[in-house]
Every structure is written in structure tokens, then in C-alpha cells.
Amino acid sequence: MATVLNNSSRSSVSRTTPRVLSLSYCSAVFLSIFKALIYHRSCYLSLKLLRYKCIGEAIYMTLTVFCSVVLFKDANFDWTQDQQHRRKEWEGGGYSEHPLKRNYTCEWLSNIDIFIYFSHHRVSIPPQQWITAAETHHTRILGTLILENDSFHELQLLLEGPNNPPPAVPSSVAPTTCNFYYYHYYTNLGTPPISTYFADRLIDLAIHHQFHGWLINIEIDLLKALRNNLPRVRQCVSSLKIWLDYLRLQGQKRVGKDWEIIWYDSVSYYDGRLNWASMLREQDNLAFMSATSSIFLDYHWSRSHLSFSQEFVQKFVSEYSSRNSFPPPPTETLERLTTSFQPAMDRKVATRQLWRSVLFGVDVFGRGCPYGGGFSSWKAAQDILAAGFSVALFAPGWTWEAEVFLHEDRAQLQESSAEWWTRWWRDERYFWTGLLEDPSPTTTTTDTHNLVSLEPPTAYPDSCRIASDTKRPKPRKGAEFSELPQHKPMLELFPVRHKKVCWWFYTNWSLGSGRGIWVDGQHHFDPVYGIGEWTDMAMSFPKPDLTIRGGKVWEVSGESAAAVHAGVARCELVEHVGWFGSGAVQVREPLLAPAHAAAAAAATGSVRCLWMNTTSVSCAHGEVLQCRLVWKPMAPGTGSVAPLGLVVQARDLSDPASTHQPTISVHCPADGVPVVVVHPPSESQAAVEPLVIRAKTRHLEHGWIESVCHINTKPFSSPSAIIDRLGIAVHEGTLFAHYLGEISLVTKEPPASSQPHPADQAEKDDLRVQVSWHPESAPDEAASMDTANIPTDGPSDRRLINTLGTLRWRVPLHADDDDDDDDDDGVSQRDMVAWLVYMTPRAEPSSDIGTGDCSGQPPMKRLVAVVRGVQELSLTGILVPVSHHLDHLGDTQGEAIHHHQPLSHHWSVVVHAIAACGKCVAHGSCALT
Known part of the structure; x- marks a missing residue:
């Protein structure tokens, strides 16, 4: 087995990763003080090339130039196998996936502006592979902070900071991993004091993992929690609004213009009740909207909600236009957060962001959503776009887990089996891009301007479900082939646009x-x-x-x-x-x-x-x-x-x-x-x-x-x-x-x-990948682990290297760089398309291991992994090809290979750097000893 570790920093958010931040320490701070679970699964890459991903438990996305679309994947369920039937386990979020199967993936990130990784854990950090995919498509990705039900005391902790903060460290003392978190962030805002401690912790996490902000989901009935004490309720919501202002402005200051804070509309600013307004309303959600980058409104809207919100937004635009004739955007400052409402709203209007910062929800499961969701979700999205607002598309994983598929098309199939995946991919494409007839290659035609739309067998059962949910007549079953535009794929509403x-x-x-x-x-x-x-x-x-x-x-x-x-x-x-x-x-x-x-x-x-x-x-x-x-x-x-x-x-x-x-x-x-x-x-x-x-x-x-x-x-x-x-x-x-x-x-x-592209620099300087092996066990233990037997059910030309350690590699920016130069991070993995990891006999001369275009590979080689997003690989076991010629191979000094030596002593790891040109621009190797 081989495991890709997930703690390498990367992304376009910041070119310089703060070295003082420690993920393990930062997580410990949240676990011990905030009493919450940091939800962050690593991605794993084995010999089967698996990176076990956590299904993007929520996907948040924006898809057009003028409008934003938000895509969530629901994480209410924990899906497991049970005699070919899926079983729901309501355990507060998370997925149990088979690590060696094909699972749900979101393939349309190019059309998405913002992707939210969501779960019902307190703090959800996007996994490394989702962050890598988002950067590949120039899509911003957010984590989630969520407080629900009886979490009022944690909300108090969020606003007031730790109960017993350590003493401040003098400014003359250099920050370290141990004291950085304590002395740096103890700003108090307003009366009563509002601590910025956890706001700054959230910014630290985003910078460390290289994502772009947070969805803030507070679903607590404050009026009930404070026993109907309205003055205290209003003091609490006012403090929350100021805290959100700080999180947004300080994040923009430290991260840049890509920083995004989205507020889920649930708590009323007027009286603290849980009130999902499903539209803009001055007394309920306007203050929270001004404090954040965008507001996400619930799914239970109607056309009257859209019309009312249109009038509301237009009122602000008209008032600002009459007062200012669109001057330069006003400046917001951290020193005046208590009076930030008007400057924040004016800035949204002045930068033409007010309309697109209002996100109306569309639940693909159809729970209270117009048109019933499912394959008809595009109809609700089209109404929102026609009104000039953005779309929050929730739970696109419906194509994977909806009951209509489990009882109809995939009833006898095991989840993640090859046929299951094939049918899911058919339904997924129908939802996003549409299906086309597969014409016979021998058929000739005079019509060169049209293609025929294809309807999957699951479309009619879903139409019946929608009719039942919305109390409408049962639809007439149509033919498999239908004329456009009977079904409109979601991507027709949200074409790819320029982002970066x-x-x-x-x-x-x-x-x-x-x-x-x-x-x-x-x-x-x-x-x-x-x-x-x-x-x-x-x-x-x-x-x-x-x-x-x-x-x-x-x-x-x-x-x-x-x-x-x-x-x-x-x-x-x-x-x-x-x-x-x-x-x-x-x-x-x-x-x-x-x-x-x-x-x-x-x-x-x-x-x-x-x-x-x-x-x-x-x-x-x-x-x-x-x-x-x-x-x-x-x-x-x-x-x-x-x-x-x-x-x-x-x-x-x-x-x-x-x-x-x-x-x-x-x-x-x-x-x-x-x-x-x-x-x-x-x-x-x-x-x-x-x-x-x-x-x-x-x-x-x-x-x-x-x-x-x-x-x-x-x-x-x-x-x-x-x-x-x-x-x-x-x-x-x-x-x-x-x-x-x-x-x-x-x-x-x-x-x-x-600066030239690092791949070009590597090509010009003939740089090599510097590969190092870091064993995690004593040499004697490693040697004893290497004596694994040939698998009894496998071919005789394979043998197992069972060793434990971590491979790390880098491409220095200059050919004469030292391996130990801590001031040079080398060519970042963000500048490479992929890293190819091979095993090859040590007897092969290193000069023959690859050329500028990755040709000239030795005949006895094995592809171990294809890695993206990280520059290290944890190994626990590798199967390598071993032929009868191995006994006659000599090592680089001409000595014979002895069978009493550990098998890993005879093999090297070769790493190839594949650049954006699609070619190998650097390579290197090291021995597993």
C-alpha cells in the first residue's frame, strides 16, 4: 500500500505559506478550546491509484458571469453496504465509501465559481484533492463553520474567545508554533467585548490549507436559548454581525480579493428566532448580508419572493445612485465595524456585486423547492437567473443517491459496482450536459446541423415523483428520443467563463x-x-x-x-x-x-x-x-x-x-x-x-x-x-x-x-527532481519486514516490498541548489500537471532513467502512483515485477545481488515531473534504503 499524505500547502490563495502554522497544533486548538471536530479526511493513493476522498459533502458553486450558482452535496447520511442495499445512518454527516471503487465526483468545476465543502461537523476543511481540483479549474473553494440546535454556549465561545487565555507574549519575542496562536489575536471589538480569536483561527486554517473562505451556518434559536430576553438577544445578534464583519474584512486583508464569507439565512437579526425568510427582508437578514460577501437564501421561495427581493435590491441601487452617481467604492475599516452597514452596502452597489451576492437555493432533492428538483432543477435555476440573482444548487449528489434510482434503475446493483457507476454517469451527464444519440458510424445524413437528444430511462420515474410531490397530474410517458428544448442541461444556463x-x-x-x-x-x-x-x-x-x-x-x-x-x-x-x-x-x-x-x-x-x-x-x-x-x-x-x-x-x-x-x-x-x-x-x-x-x-x-x-x-x-x-x-x-x-x-x-514558468526554467537548466526516502522504522525492523512471501494466488514474477516510510521530492529553481536549502521551496506542485512515481531495479544506470520527454524507460519498471497536489508519498508496501533475470543483475558497483539482502535494497524509486506542456521536464531517483 502507498498513501499520499495531505499536509502539503498549495493553491493560488497565497504564494507564500506561513511556516509558523502547524496543522496538528491548529487542530488541537479547535479540539481543546472550541470543543469541536475538525472534519478533514486525508486522500489516500495506493497501488490501485486510489485517493480515498470524502465525497464533497457539500458543493457550493457559482456558474455565470453575472450570477453565482452554489452547489452543495448533502452530508446528512452515512452510506454503507448491506447486502446490496444502501442503509441510512443518521450520524451527523460523513460518508463511508469503499476505498477501491469509483465514487461520486463533481466533474463540472470549470462552470463553477465557488465550491463549498459542507458537512454537519463543527468545522469542515476541504480535503487536499478537492482543493487541487478547484485550483485546476480556477474555482474558489470554501470550508464550513456550522452551529446547530443546542449549541448556544459554543456560539458564546465563538464571540467571546477562550475563557482562560494565556498571557500575552511580548512583541520582542519572535512568533513560534507554540506561541503564535496566543499572542497574535486578542483584539476586542465593541461593547461587550467581542473576541476575534476564532475568526483569526478560521483565517489561519484557510491560509494553511490554501482555500478561499467559509460558509457560516448558524441555526440556533437565540430567543429560546436566552429565555425570551429580547435585549440580550439583540446584543448577541449585534455582536455576531460585528464578528462577521471582522472575519470578512480581515480575511480580505490577509488573503486578498478571492476571500469569501457566505451567510446562510436562518437567524433573524430582529429577534434572534430561527426564520428562514427565503427572500431579502430588512429586519431579518439585511444586516447579515451587509456583513458578509454573499447571503444564501433557503429553498422555499416562490416567484413573489423573487419579485419582492428585486424591488428591495433596486431600491438600494436607486438610492445610492441618486446620492453618489457611482463614485469610487467607499472604504471599510476594521476600526469602525459598529457603523459598517452603510459603507458595506454602498460598496456592494458601487462594485455591481449587490445582485449577484444574493443566492437563492435550489434543492436537487426537491424538498420544498419549486418544480420539485431532480432533472427539473434547471427550471428553478432559470427563474432565479431571470430575476437577476444567483443560484445556490444544493445536493447534486442526488444523481448518485436518490431513492428513485435505488428502487428503479439500480435496484439489483451493488453501490459503486462498474454497472452502478456506468448508470450514474449516464444520469449525471443528462443532468449537467444532456445525452446525445449515438449514431451508427456507417449512417450518412444530409442534416449536418442537428443532433438528437436522448432521454435516460430514469427520467420518467423522476417526473412521476415530482408530480406526486407537487400534487400534479401524472405525466405521459414519452419516447426515448425527444426534441429540444424539452430538457435543458444545467450547463446551458452556466457556460464556462473567464476567472483568472x-x-x-x-x-x-x-x-x-x-x-x-x-x-x-x-x-x-x-x-x-x-x-x-x-x-x-x-x-x-x-x-x-x-x-x-x-x-x-x-x-x-x-x-x-x-x-x-x-x-x-x-x-x-x-x-x-x-x-x-x-x-x-x-x-x-x-x-x-x-x-x-x-x-x-x-x-x-x-x-x-x-x-x-x-x-x-x-x-x-x-x-x-x-x-x-x-x-x-x-x-x-x-x-x-x-x-x-x-x-x-x-x-x-x-x-x-x-x-x-x-x-x-x-x-x-x-x-x-x-x-x-x-x-x-x-x-x-x-x-x-x-x-x-x-x-x-x-x-x-x-x-x-x-x-x-x-x-x-x-x-x-x-x-x-x-x-x-x-x-x-x-x-x-x-x-x-x-x-x-x-x-x-x-x-x-x-x-x-x-518570472518564467518554473517548467520552462527546469527545462532550460536541465534540473533533476531531488527525491529522498525517509524510513519510519529501524533498519533491522525494515529488513525483517522485507521478507514477505510471493502471494499464493498471484503470478510468480511478482514479489512484495513491505517497507514503511515516506518519499519526498522537490524540483529546485536552480540546478546548483542544495538539497538542504530551506529558503527555496523549489518548483511548486501547483506548477506541475502530475508526478509519476515508478519502481525500477537499482542495477539500471540512473542516467538511463528517463529523458526530457520521459522516454527511455528501463524495461523492468512498475508504475506505483500518479500524484497531484502533494509532493510526498507514504509507502507501506509495493508489489514490484521480479523476473528470473534479477539474479544476474549487478548493482551499480558491479556486485551481484544477494537474496539474503532485503528486497527493497535492490530497487529505486523514480519520480517524473510532468509540466503544463504535457512533457516530462525533470526526473530523479533514490534507493529504498
């Missing part, structure tokens, strides 16, 4: 779970001794931007440089083929009828394009951009081996309403790699005038092909110019009938004023 400008983009479209894993086109699947089924959200990468309506295929003429709609392509995630990750994307167009095919083939000098992903890669300073695509043609007769090229689009984010028609530059050599660049025209301030150079293809292993091109751009006058879309292109007369393995866009030469 960066220097590179990479995706292999991998899921967060798989059956084995593909590495360089080779499938590693050994469910008994190696990599079997796994679940790891860190392995989830951005998916194509295409939904039920497919992707529009555009034809671009080399002469007119004008784009014309020329058809539609179907994109599907498949797992029977892949380059790296869980599988690949299959892109396929319907075959044309002979007459249409002849007409298409007659066109010359034209290119057909299909957009795949939204990106936000900076190109404002005259960079050289490297575009790389790994692909392979489908079976003969369904496509062409003509080179598959790339299409990129540049735009200026500061000029979204530009009336300029874009210029299209086509680079289309005969039988070469077609490259299309869509960019603003020369009269625009974001003119590109690109020059395509070095476009070429290269054959890789297992039938895969690499298309690479470099694009030179001139410096823009606008600093906000980006490459905002990336796609694929083929010569005219060629249909899209390909598998896509990965695609990347990397800035090869950033401006001189910026």
Missing part, C-alpha cells in the same frame, strides 16, 4: 475516477496487484465546453477568412482509449451523404474548426505561445489520418462590448498542420497580427500523434489581452473523427519583467 488570467492552460479531460489509468497511451490496470478502480478529484481536469447541442463546426476559407457554420460534432468522454488520465475525448461528426461530401471536398484552402475549451492565457506582452495537441484517428473508415491542427482565439477582456469584427488568420499548408488564429483587427487596441511558426507533427507511442505549433504575437496596448478559446482544426473535406488525448497552451517566453 494565467500563463498556461492544460487539460486531458480526465475524470476524477477511473478503471486503471492511461500514461503515455499505455493502460495500467491490475485490479489484484496494481492499479484498479480509483477515485481522486485531484485527477479531474477541465471538460469540453460542449453540451447536448454538440459543438458547432465552422468552416474558414483561406481566401475570405470568414467563418461559416458548417455542421455539428459530437464530443464524448470515453475510457477504452486514452493518452493520460482516465480516458480521452471522442470527437465525431455524422457522415455526410455522397453529394454533400463531394461538395465539401471541392473546397480548397479551407479549414474546418471546432472550439473545445475556454482558456484565460495571457498574451498581452508579445509572448511566444506553444500549442500542443495529442490525438489519434478513429478506426479506418470513420475519419482521416490528415493532420489535426489547432485554432486559438484572442480577445481583450477590457473591451467586451467591442463592435470590431475579428480577423481570422489561416495557416494551412498542403498536407501540413492547419492553424487558425482568431483575433481583434488591426484598428483594435488588442490587435495581434500573429505569425505561426514551426507547425509540425510527431508520431508517439500506441498510435498517438502530436501536433505542435508556435505562435508569435506582438505586444498589445491592452494589458488584459488573453487567449480565451482553444480548439481543433482539420483540412476541408476531412470529418472530425478523432480521439483527443490532451491539449495545452503554454507561454514560452514571458516578458522580461515577469
